[in-house]
Amino acid sequence: MTVTKAPFGTMPDGREVFEFTLENDNGMKVMILSLGATLRSIILPDKNGNEQDILLGFDTVADYLEKSSYQGAAVGPCANRIGNGKFEIDGQTFEVIKNETDKDGNGVTCLHAGGEFSFEVWQSIITDSDSVEFSYTSPDGLNGFPGEMKVQITYKLGQNNDLHISYEAISTRKTPINLTNHAYFNLSGFASGDILSQVLQLNCSQITPVDALSIPTGELMSVDGTAFDFRVAKTIGKDIECDDEQLKLTGGYDHNFVIDGADGTLRKCAYAYSENSGIVMHVYTTMPGVQFYAGNFLKGETGKEGKSMQHRSGFCLETQFYPDSPNKTSFPDCIYDAGQEFISETVYTFETLSE
Numbered sequence: 001m002t003v004t005k006a007p008f009g010t011m012p013d014g015r016e017v018f019e020f021t022l023e024n025d026n027g028m029k030v031m032i033l034s035l036g037a038t039l040r041s042i043i044l045p046d047k048n049g050n051e052q053d054i055l056l057g058f059d060t061v062a063d064y065l066e067k068s069s070y071q072g073a074a075v076g077p078c079a080n081r082i083g084n085g086k087f088e089i090d091g092q093t094f095e096v097i098k099n100e101t102d103k104d105g106n107g108v109t110c111l112h113a114g115g116e117f118s119f120e121v122w123q124s125i126i127t128d129s130d131s132v133e134f135s136y137t138s139p140d141g142l143n144g145f146p147g148e149m150k151v152q153i154t155y156k157l158g159q160n161n162d163l164h165i166s167y168e169a170i171s172t173r174k175t176p177i178n179l180t181n182h183a184y185f186n187l188s189g190f191a192s193g194d195i196l197s198q199v200l201q202l203n204c205s206q207i208t209p210v211d212a213l214s215i216p217t218g219e220l221m222s223v224d225g226t227a228f229d230f231r232v233a234k235t236i237g238k239d240i241e242c243d244d245e246q247l248k249l250t251g252g253y254d255h256n257f258v259i260d261g262a263d264g265t266l267r268k269c270a271y272a273y274s275e276n277s278g279i280v281m282h283v284y285t286t287m288p289g290v291q292f293y294a295g296n297f298l299k300g301e302t303g304k305e306g307k308s309m310q311h312r313s314g315f316c317l318e319t320q321f322y323p324d325s326p327n328k329t330s331f332p333d334c335i336y337d338a339g340q341e342f343i344s345e346t347v348y349t350f351e352t353l354s355e
């Protein structure tokens with residue numbers, strides 16, 4: 001196992017951004033930036049022995065800062081959407097940033113808490129021969145969220161091609177905490193085109209259906225007999241264009257799936273597979289939900305090596321509390337007391353199948 005640190009670029013104000021590379025004895029490499037604690041690359045051999053980087057991303061700091069698809073970034077303090085940018089805690093109303101706008105430019109919803117966690121430089125330290133720790137303190141009131149929050153995210157690579165992401169956060173005030181990572185996977189390689197022929201399986205019997213603004217209605221919907229049934233593996237493209245009201249509202253899969261049996265311990269929620277590369281990914285998490293987002297809003301932005309990130313060329317599996325949890329009392333509670341620690345872990349493991 002080795003960890004190396006190299007300069008990646010500079011912020012507009014001159015601060016340096018570093019890239020860390022974790023490498024195990026099988027030659028699997030994981031690259032992470034101190035900008036947004038961003039997972040930039042996961043490199044492993046495909047079935048023909050060629051190295052594939054299976055994450056979408058960019059080559060420069062400026063691209064990460066300008067393009068807003070949250071490529072590989074850590075997201076917090078409250079991932080995904082909050083309806084109307086408003087919630088109540090103990091009778092007090094908090095208004096947070098509404099960074100998603102309607103066609104007239106009026107703010108309508110809060111997405112990924114406004115993005116500071118994802119686009120700020122984090123403190124970074126190599127903690128062991130297999131891990132790097134990133135820390136960030138968000139000031140009280142940032143984008144309207146109560147509490148000064150100290151956050152730590154550790155990336156650790158194991159010898160079984162297992163990447164562990166551990167999250168810890170603690171706030172000075174009672175506040176929502178929902179941390180995730182926004183990696184876009186393309187198991188055939190980042191420049192291979194769309195992900196529609198890649199296979200996905202989700203241990204999820206329900207989703208949280210949404211309204212036209214992608215805010216959960218508060219109900220749980222069974223996936224049985226719908227395009228959302230990934231309990232038996234199928235390609236992402238199989239039903240993505242079918243005549244389904246939920247898919248039409250979001251322009252393709254962009255939904256929170258309820259993980260069966262979630263109880264706060266690490267449990268398997270997904271696997272994905274590319275026949276082209278033979279690369280398989282298994283996903284485990286302690287969180288109760290996973291946002292399966294099929295890259296529907298990607299529209300040809302220029303990414304790594306000048307290759308275009310075309311529509312649906314990457315998919316995300318963002319482990320999380322359900323979207324809009326601060327406003328949905330029936331959802332698992334994401335409100336943490338002052339001083340109460342948020343802890344979670346998500347593990348991605350990889351293997352390559354030969355023909």
Ligand code: BGC
Pocket residue numbers: 068069070080111112214254255291293297318
């Ligand atoms: C959301 C998408 C959004 C994407 C990038 C995902 O978590 O569900 O709707 O486009 O993040 O911000």
